[in-house]
Amino acid sequence: MRLHVDQRHERVLELVRERGSLRVAELASELGVSAVTLRRDVEALAAQGRVQRLHGAVVWPGGQASEAPVPAPAAEGAVIGMIVPTTNFIFADIVRGARETVEAQGGRLVLGMSGYVDTEDPVQAEHLLAGGAEGLLIAPSWFGGVPADGQEKWLLECPVPAVLVERTAPAGNPAAALDRVRTDRAHGAAVAVGHFAKLGHRAVAAVLQEGPHAAQITAGYLAATESLGLTPVPGSPAIRGHGEYDETVQYLVDAVRERGVTAALVHSDEDAIVLVPRLQERGVNVPSDLAIIAYDDEVAGLSDVPLTAVAPPKRAVGELAAKLMLQRLAERASGGTPAPRQHLELLPELQVRASCGAGEVSDN
Incomplete structure (x- = not known):
């Protein structure tokens, strides 16, 4: 009963x-x-x-009780809140990795979504905390991937441990003292440019989607082209808004025909898949005229011409963020001195397919 x-x-x-x-x-x-x-x-x-x-x-x-057993680890029964802008794209696997890790330790992950609206982050956090969340894993809706104009203030006042996921804060910003786990996207871009160089390409363009990851990918692209002595391509990387396909196609067609470009890094997969047939309509064929590497590897392998792609370790990001949070909760429970804060960066890998030519060599 x-x-x-x-x-x-x-x-x-x-x-x-x-x-x-x-x-x-x-x-x-x-x-x-x-x-x-x-x-x-x-x-x-x-x-x-x-x-x-x-x-x-x-x-x-x-x-005042008899034979009190040793309390369970902090993970047992812990409720951890997670705030992401969406469960599409890379975040589906990140959330999955975090959820499986928390549940494997007897805890529960509760999800909040901001829809890329920065003012929604604290609203979601307040709701999760009111529901009993003891810590927050959060990918704030910071447009450039870093806080601007005090966007981090509410997070610094949060009464529970917080771990940034796929976001960062520059040195000197108070949010830089938070734990964080993210993909080293600059490394991923450099790996892509290096792959092009191994295949003999000397002029490599880049077309990137504006948003939280553009700055990191830009930094890696520029550093790699310079260190490898590749030919600078005017206007690269070109940063575009999502859906600005006509401008992007024109930029790449001009790059191929007027600047000798033979390869391009394109973020994201979706944009790359849209661009391939549009380029072919304009007489630029992939990979014979233009080799392409996509960035994110969500659906790159499903393209008509399967796309070589930079693959962030998405699930591992969620797993490590959750493990770091569980560690912080255990430290709180024990009352001991917490370990130093951590900034963890995971390296992407290149998934080699057909979009750079049949003679591609694997870098993995």
């Missing part, structure tokens, strides 16, 4: 009094309720001072 909330509270108190402390997951199982319901019960009892709540465990106040 299902217990009334008051009966359930009395049973919780009885069990905790007898055993000193219990894991939330064990207590929920014994009472036949969900972990979410049990956490609400514990929060209510803790607010009344009748029990103490630790991460993943319930303890009798003052430790």
